[in-house]
Amino acid sequence: YQAIHNGTGNTLYSGTVTLGTAQSGSSYTLTDTTRGNHRTYNLNRGTSGTGTLFSGPDDTWGNGSASNAETAAADAHYGAALTWDYYKNVQGRSGIRGDGVGAYSRVHYGNNYVNAFWSDGCFCMTYGDGSGNANPLTSIDVAAHEMTHGLTSNTAGLNYSGESGGLNEATSDIFGASVEFYANNSSDVGDYLIGEEIDINGDGTPLRYMDEPSKDGASKDYWYSGIGNVDVHYSSGPANHFFYLLSEGSGTKTINGVSYDSPTSDGLPVTGIGRAKAEKIWFRALTTKFTSTTNYAGARTGTLAAAGELYGTDSAEYTAVQHAWAGINVGA
Ligand code: ASN
Ligand code: ZN
Ligand code: CA
Helix, strand or coil: CCEEEEEEEECCCCCEEEEEEEEECCEEECEECCCCCEEEEECCCCCCCCCEECEECCCEECCCCCCCHHHHHHHHHHHHHHHHHHHHHCCCCCCCCCCCCCCEEEEEECCCCCCEEEECCCCEEEEECCHHHCCCCCCHHHHHHHHHHHHHHCCCCCCCCHHHHHHHHHHHHHHHHHHHHHHCCCCCCCCCEECCCCCCCCCCCCCEECCCHHHHCCCCCCCCCCHHHCCHHHHCHHHHHHHHHHHHCCEEEEECCEEEEECCCCCCCCCCCCHHHHHHHHHHHHHHCCCCCCCHHHHHHHHHHHHHHHHCCCCHHHHHHHHHHHHCCCCC
16 A cells, blocks of 8 residues: 655756655655656666666655655655646546556666657666766656657657658647646746757757757758658747747747747748637647548648637637648648
8 A cells, every 4th residue: 555645846947846656655756646656766877778767665756856866756746746647637638548548757767868758668768978978858848748658659759860850859849849838847947948958069058949949950840742851850840830820829928938939831820729729729630530641631631620629610710720830731
């Protein structure tokens, strides 16, 4: 028997947070009993197996510094809980497979590993510590991005290459940003940037920009024939851009202190419908319309079908979906 507890996490990116933990005997573990028993393990620089479940004599985890091994665990455990809560409370889905079963997280993967990833095989997320052990890849948007790869695998199953691969990556960025906004955390605030907390470029710039993806120097802003030949982390650009345009509209805007300026391929303006509706449309399309081979044209058809079901084909929302796709050069 494991009693349900609320522990305290002193995270690197999100300040002091409440963590779902369990007590067995005189020790506590990072086992989130109210979220499908999602657990967080310490790989302690290993690269295989599950490592050791984080446990300890008190229910306080980490000290806010990356040099404490529990700190990355607190961030990862928190990110997984937020992602669980977002899908359950906003999208009505209980867990990655929709069966109420939690996944698990592994932190401290390898030495100076600068990445994080989801694996279908272990049904788990894995995080490196970043270079110099200073910036573990455990921010909210990265956690939600990786966990969403699990969701995509278990729903549309978008193949991880070509245009479907770009849509797979964009889905992870879209819900990465959505979960970050949902968290409403005063330290890691919501934005349309991906990875702005982990400083992967070493100069404070984020990994990706959804308002104008080409700001990262590699991502594409607009669809073109042949985009399926570029890396999926760059062919995701137009779909990220679509989501930004649908949510916020084109032009300039400042949200939570971040300035955006989103262009369109045809120069025509797009009026946004708000993130909440855009999220509903993308989620419905992902889970009921998209398949493993959906390309950009199919994503347009699928999101229009989803918008029609949710809001009607005569709605402003339906028209906005048409305009946002036109804005990234995906037409009828
Ligand atoms: N962090 C990367 C991602 O989720 C790992 C990968 O390239 N698959 O896309
Ligand atoms: Zn990804
Ligand atoms: Ca972000």
